[in-house]
Amino acid sequence: MKTAGRYEPYSYFQLMEVSLRELLVEKGIVTEDAIAGAMAAMRERGPERGAAMVARAWIDPAYKTRLLENGSRAAEALGFEVPGLKLIVVENTPQTHNVIVCTLCSCYPRMLLGLPPEWYKSRPYRSRVVREPRKVLAEFGTKIPAKVRIRVHDSNADMRYMVLPMRPARTEGWSEARLAGLVTRDCLIGVALPKIPKTRKS
Amino acid sequence: MKSGSDPDFGPGDRVRVRKAAPLGHIRTPFYIRGHTGVVERICGAFPNPEELAQQRDGLPAQPLYRVRFRQQDVWPGYRGNPADVIELEIFQHWIEQ
Numbered sequence: 001m002k003t004a005g006r007y008e009p010y011s012y013f014q015l016m017e018v019s020l021r022e023l024l025v026e027k028g029i030v031t032e033d034a035i036a037g038a039m040a041a042m043r044e045r046g047p048e049r050g051a052a053m054v055a056r057a058w059i060d061p062a063y064k065t066r067l068l069e070n071g072s073r074a075a076e077a078l079g080f081e082v083p084g085l086k087l088i089v090v091e092n093t094p095q096t097h098n099v100i101v102c103t104l105c106s107c108y109p110r111m112l113l114g115l116p117p118e119w120y121k122s123r124p125y126r127s128r129v130v131r132e133p134r135k136v137l138a139e140f141g142t143k144i145p146a147k148v149r150i151r152v153h154d155s156n157a158d159m160r161y162m163v164l165p166m167r168p169a170r171t172e173g174w175s176e177a178r179l180a181g182l183v184t185r186d187c188l189i190g191v192a193l194p195k196i197p198k199t200r201k202s
Numbered sequence: 203m204k205s206g207s208d209p210d211f212g213p214g215d216r217v218r219v220r221k222a223a224p225l226g227h228i229r230t231p232f233y234i235r236g237h238t239g240v241v242e243r244i245c246g247a248f249p250n251p252e253e254l255a256q257q258r259d260g261l262p263a264q265p266l267y268r269v270r271f272r273q274q275d276v277w278p279g280y281r282g283n284p285a286d287v288i289e290l291e292i293f294q295h296w297i298e299q
Contacts, residue, residue, distance in 0.1 A: 086245070103231050130288055146283055149285040150287075151287050152273075
């Protein structure tokens with residue numbers, strides 16, 4: 001990749017990636033277009049699917065039960081294809097707060113939440129949230145009361161995780177779509193809580 | 203006959219993670235090796251990642267457990283609610299009772 005007036009040599013892994021990609025294209029196993037299309041689709045994906053699952057669970061107790069029993073099947077029930085994904089959904093309650101990390105790399109339910117944020121992949125988050133979760137959450141602006149138990153989930157092998165946050169108070173009668181709008185990526189990782197935007201007084 | 207994929211443990215069982223440092227692609231983080239926790243659920247059985255990384259089939263699949271550890275047992279001087287926990291996925295071959 002040339003940039004005008006600037007040249008940086010490829011790193012070892014960049015060189016490996018380019019070599020492998022060019023070989024696969026040369027041998028007709030994939031096309032450049034297919035790779036570009038897959039990358040674009042991955043970049044465009046956001047946390048909307050995860051948010052939709054949470055909103056449905058908030059209004060439909062039977063769906064919530066399914067979601068907590070088998071996250072992947074519950075995703076499919078809303079029409080989201082998640083081939084190979086083994087999803088565990090963990091529920092926040094007044095007594096328990098959940099937060100997700102992958103200490104070994106950056107495992108993340110990308111099919112449902114899109115690409116993980118940079119900080120999720122960073123060493124400081126990965127190494128600190130396991131041993132001082134309350135401090136790290138406070139740095140995100142999420143203060144968990146001392147009496148609430150924190151469950152940290154290390155996504156270290158084959159399963160992937162998503163948090164089911166608590167439905168905020170004063171949202172009675174809200175539509176499913178409006179509820180889904182409260183569920184941000186950070187709520188689904190467990191570093192934030194859904195908040196009702198402050199309404200401007202007219 | 204018992205197959206390699208049969209789980210030896212079930213929810214509620216106390217299990218200890220092997221304290222070992224073999225080379226290779228290991229999905230058991232160092233910080234949890236040697237610690238004792240309680241099986242929260244059985245996740246299923248999955249090909250052994252250490253074998254997969256060596257281009258082998260990883261079979262028989264290894265039972266994978268969700269194991270819950272008390273934070274104050276894992277981190278000396280842990281500050282927070284004594285009920286705080288950390289949960290990880292541990293393959294059966296990394297467990298010694």
